[in-house]
Amino acid sequence: MLEIKNLNVSTDNTHILKGISLKVSAGEIHAIMGPNGSGKSSLAFSLAGKPGYNVTSGEIIFDKTNITSMEPEGRARAGIFLSFQHPVEVPGVRLDQFLRASFNAINKSREMDQLDPLQFDKKLKERLKVVDMDPALTKRFVNTGFSGGEKKRNEILQMAILQPQLAVLDEPDSGLDVDALKSVADAINKLRHSSNAIIIITHYQRILEYVVPDAVHILMDGRIVKSGNKDLAREVESQGYEQFANYLSNQSHLTEKESRQ
């Protein structure tokens, strides 16, 4: 479903992602772990096509299409969803109206039916149950004055409504207490099925106890330094990220050597 080939991304003058390659198939859950500043969010933004994250080389292939230079709304309509680490506030815009605008924009691009407010309300009520979110929030302005936990849950609600083929969840767990974490994980599990794929970005292994990944990748300084199965996440938990630093120095040593040649 998704193939990232040797992706290099820069913002302004900073080289942030340094040759990322990754393959994700339908039905899979991949976890990307890494310390702060390692480039996790940048990878998520690059997949979603955020302006300012310039691909200097490499490709992103989604559903057999090269989307490397596609605009963000095009990618969203194609089925890529990003759950933001820091969801954005849109004052004055009621969440239910925002959700309907989003749902209809995507349906329209696929020449599918658009829903009127009443029809959409029915759908929304259903999905609210899946993510166990307070319906009152949908009458408030998008993310405005939401608690950290409410914002995260709202992102998952949007995933539940849009039913993307590929969901990239950037730290859906950060700032949540254990109960909230369990319920968000529970919602993610309900939303996984054989025809979609999920990439969970996280700093901690905690959430992976509940949402069990098929593969785990360690990201450091813009590179995937190690990939493995769910046990790799436990390794991080017990030993921290430092142990992977030598992979990194080996690799940068390599690239230095390569560049000298």
Add this chain to the structure above:
Amino acid sequence: MATTNEDLKTIASQQYQYGWVTDVESEEAPKGLTEDTIRWISSKKNEPQFMLDWRLKAFRHWGKLVGKSESPTWANISHPPIDYQNIIYYSAPKPKKKLDSLDEVDPELLSAYEKLGIPLDEQKRLAGVAVDAIFDSVSIATTFQEELSKHGIIFCSFSDALQNYPELIKKYLGSVVPYTDNFYACLNAAVFSDGSFCYVPKGVRCPLELTTYFRINSANTGQFERTLIIADEGSYVSYLEGCSAPIRDENQLHAAVVELITLDNAEIKYSTIQNWYPGDQNGKGGIYNFVTKRGKCQGKDSKISWTQVETGSAITWKYPSVILLGDNSIGEFYSVALTKGYQQADTGTKMIHIGKNTKSKIISKGISSGHGNNTYRGLVRIMPKADDAHNFTQCDSLLIGSSCGAHTAPYVEVQNKSAHLEHEAFTSKVDEDKLFYCNQRGMSGEEAQSLIINGFCKEVFRELPFEFAVEATRLMDLNLEGSVG
């Protein structure tokens, strides 16, 4: 690529939709302004003597102001001096014959209003809206008069009111905005040609939205209309005005006066959607919109609420205000002002608290793009006897691009220690993060921008009657449509 602030900067190049001219023969006063011009206008309209006397007093006063070159200079706007002798003060479409009903209105005129989306034909009317249509200097048609008169409501052109209800006019005209008030109000008092008049009798809740639609058509013509609305004890009326003008290279002057009066327990809700021609993208042409609007809560427990959506005009200079005279009276001001291209807006309100326990609320939303310059100017004055007065002021600015300006000038004068005042202000940008968030949810750049801007304006739009809120939203989108996406 996605929407960026770069793209948003190109917004200024939008086309004005209402820029066409209607081809009608018109009757005009000779160019320039002398006592004779005023006598000419007054006799044309067959006015009672008191009206002519008032006009002449105003004109003499204005003469002194011109002598001292006392046109206002304190506003944050700039324009070349206006040559008041180079303006035609009266222009009316020549009637083919005397009109007895709408059927006899020149079809050219009716179709002009159709094109503006304001059918005067009662069959095609907006549900629940009565319209007074003003074309250049005169009112050409008022709909639903019969329906309104069943409730004893008077809604007609100012000229008709002068013929039929001179005593009401004599009593209230100039009682809120005297001709000595300011330069433009004084000029208006001397030369005003028509406008709307409304009286809602005791205890009547007006069942229709009342609307005046102003259209400037002729070249070199100033529009000086005057609106007077009186809500008698315990009555309620909601009133809306809209405006547009053809595209012309010269600047045209629009200097209107609106006076509102509420007696005990009465309420007037006055809404404006102002879409005068703003000038082209280099700042050539456009309307100078220099307007004095003021309401007086004369009775206790009365309320006046102004809502304005200002998207047009080269220059807007207006401060819809409320004098809170009656105890427990309430004044409100909700404003969205959009400037793009080289538009300038200096707008705000004055809330003058005189009675006890009076309350005022000010919500101002300024949006600037292109080289637009947007100033909020407000005054809250608490007089010595206004015990327990409350004011809440919030003035927010939204910037699109980096060549535009937003300024706020809130003045406060408190002469009674029991006053409670609250003030909030923030400036934000249509930033890339918000746009990207919407884009990531499948919305195009334009959809995203419209959503964000309408969100910013929400607190004001929700004060508008429903049909007009829809219209205001559409107008914002139209005005801010750019080469995004």
